Amino acid sequence: MLEEYRDEAAFKAHLAQPHTQEFNAALEEAATGGGSTVTDLATFADAKPAAPGVRGVDHAGLTVPDIDAATRFFSEAFGAVTLYDVLPEDGPDMEGEGPQAELGLSPGTRITHMRLVRIGNGPCLELFRIEGGEQSEPARLQDLGLTHLGLYVDDVEAACAAFAAAGGTLLKGPHPLANNEDNDGNAGIYGRAPWGTLIELLTYPGGIDLPEGAPAPRWTPNP
Template identity: 35%
Template sequence: MTTPATTPAPAPARPGVPGVRAVHHVAFTVPDLDEAVAFFTGVLGAETAYRTGPVADPDPHGDWMRRQLGVHPRSTAHIAMLRLGPTLNLELFEYSGPDRRRRMPGNSDWGGHHLALWTDDFDASVRRLTAVPGVRMLGEPQQVNEGPIRGTRWVYLATPWGLHLELVHAPDGLPYEQHTAVRLFRPAAPPEEAPA
C-alpha cells in the first residue's frame, strides 16, 4: 500500500510589496543644483554619478510633467545623482516652474524632512560642519539619557540653502535591541590605521 504524497504547505506570505528589498535612493529638491552638488561633494565627500537635464515635456501644451512627476506642466528639472557613503544614492532636483514654492517645509509640516548622517567622530564632525560658511547648528548637541536609544548623540544643522541635516552617533548595544531582533543599519567600524 502506498501513501499519497503530501505537498508542503506554502510559507506564509511576508507583508510588503513583492520584490522590494531596499531603498534605491533618497531625493531632495534644492534651489540651486550647482550649490547643492558642491556642498555634498566638497563638504560631505559624496561622489557625482551623473547629471542630466533639462527634463521637460517637449509638447508646449502637454501634461507629461504633471502626470509623471506631479509638478506644473511647464516645469523643467535638472538632476544630479550622487553616491554618499557606502549605502546612500542621493538624487538632487532643481526645478523651474510657475507654481513652485520657494520655501523649505518646516520639520512639523507635511513633507517636512531631514537627512541624518552617521558619524564615527561626533565632535570632529560638528566642528567641521559648523566651520563651513552658511551652515548653522540648530540648538546644541544632545545626548539621549533614557529610553530605547539611550547613549545616542545627535544635533540638527541647516545647509546654506536650508536643508536640515542631523549628525548621529550611537554606542553599541542600544537598549531597544534587548526587546527585538530588528537592528537599525549602522556602518561597520572603519579599519584601524597602521601606526606611522
C-alpha cells in the same frame, strides 16, 4: 562568548581556521565538559522587514536651488561624490504634460537639472533643480512629510566643524539621544544646509537598546 556570522557557511569557515582549531583543542583541558557548545540565539541578522521583492531604500530626492552649489556642500561637509547627471544642465528641460502626469508637477513647472550623488554606505541622493512652479520653504521637523536627512558620523565634533565650514548652520547641541538610543557616547545635532534643508548628524557607539521582540536590528551604515 556572543558571536555573529553572516550565514552558516561563514560560521563553518570560522571553525576551519587554524586559530579556532587551536582554541577549541585547548578547551578540552581548560573547560568543564572538555569543550564548548554552540547555542543559536537568533537569526536576527537575517531579518528582512519588507514585502517579498522589496529590497530597501534606494535613494532620497532633494530639490535645491543650485545643484552645483549643493554638490559642493555635500562634498565639503561629508565627502559626497557625484555619480552622474540624470538630466544635464545644458540638456533639454523636462517639462510638459508627460512629466506633469508622471511626476505630479504643476502646469508650467520644468526640471532643469538632476544629479545623483552618494555619501558613504547608504542610499544615494537625487538632486533636482526645478523652475517655473510654486515652491515652498524647506521643511521643518514639525511639518508633514519627509523632514530631514540623518547621517551617521564617527566623530560628532569633527562632523560639526566640517558642516559649518561648508556653509551649514548648526542648531543647539550636540545633545544626548532619547530613550532606547540614550547610551554612553551616543549624541546628535541638527543643522541646516545653506539652502535650508534640515540635516541631522548622529552617532551611537554605545549601541541601541532594542525592545524585546523587535523584528529586526536597526540599520546602521558600515564603517
